[in-house]
Amino acid sequence: MQTSGARAHNWAGNITFGAARLHRPRSLDELRHIVAGAQRAHVLGSGHSFNRIADTEGDLLRVDGLPQRVEIDEAGGTVTLSAGLRYGELATELHAAGFALANLASLPHISVAGSVATGTHGSGNERRGLASAVTAMEFVGADGETFTLSRESDPGRFPGAVVHLGALGVVTALTLEVEPAFEVAQWVYPGVPVGTVAAGYPEISASAYSVSVFTDWHSDTATVLLKRRLDREEAGHPGERWLGGRLTTEPWHPIPGMPATYCTEQGGVPGPWHERLPHFRPEFTPSGGEELQSELFLPRSSAGEAVGLLREMAADFAGVLQVSEIRTIAAEDLWLSPAEGRDSVAFHFTWVKDMAAVLPVLAAVEARLLPLGARPHWGKVTAATPATVAERFPRLADFRRLADSLDPEGCFRNAYLDGLLAATP
Structure with missing residues (x-):
């Protein structure tokens, strides 16, 4: 076992964790x-969070040193994996066995357990977030004993336990739904007017298995x-010209000036699901953490209105925003x-x-989007109060009762969770 008193940092380096020990x-x-x-413990995944959701004043734990597991149940259509695995690692083994996950996030570098715990997602009108693939979870509770929750055996509690913010215990393994492997091709259309995105977003988002719209807002064009x-x-693309944009054959990176070699292959070249659904290749670190991130989830019906409101703020984004993504x-x-109970559209902001x-x-x-019903991403920066x-x-009140029942002494709480749950109506 490795134990250190050295301070740990998140991926972006904007958070220095206050834990007394890192194990x-x-x-x-x-x-x-x-x-x-x-007395207090919390788990740190791959560190791809931008606030103090993974912090603790007690014992900070990493589970990527535990023995690795990738156990595929072909008959049941599931895979059980150790919590420390990252999506890129899991996907490679799954694909080699002829299986796939239905959805992946932009980055294959992030841990499966951490992504699930914070409600991280990919993209697609019919694609639920990454956590919805989970059918069972294994935990270590505050007493050091193990317990398992599953969708089949715990239908009342399980929907509350999957996106858990680290408040229920230490996840040691997860079981996910899988399906037969498939191929994907991707195409890039720069030069689409943002006004066209506002007016036609329902048709745009329905135009492929997974769709992302990128803009810096102040240029008034999107990709x-x-x-x-x-x-x-x-198998084909919509045409050389589409939505006012023109199909590009040049490799493209969402952030201007970054090497496109970091990105998964574009230009309509077919490839395995795990080499196309993410935006970035697992062998590259796409930006070295030189950024901050925020994300707001709105009812999908509000997409056009939200685009219009952000377009009005165009001048405010100059010099502060690297890129924004809509999914x-x-x-x-x-x-x-953040997509509980409603089809959602997510507005992501990569800041300087x-x-x-x-x-x-x-x-x-947030002053513009919160009135439309926006919900902040659990692992990213927000200016909103806990209340x-x-x-x-x-x-959230039901979740607080679930957390109290599984961790009555609050071992897995931290200042972030204390503030959030104290503010729960």
């Missing part, structure tokens, strides 16, 4: 021993990225999913790494 246990017994002896699943959709997520039943410059602009963005965030999630 990387090598066995389940070591993990159970640490948790049983801790549309189409990812078509070749066993379900027509869709299908409704989920998971209590703390300057919190003092970003927060006033972010506050202005404002809490009122956006109708099942």
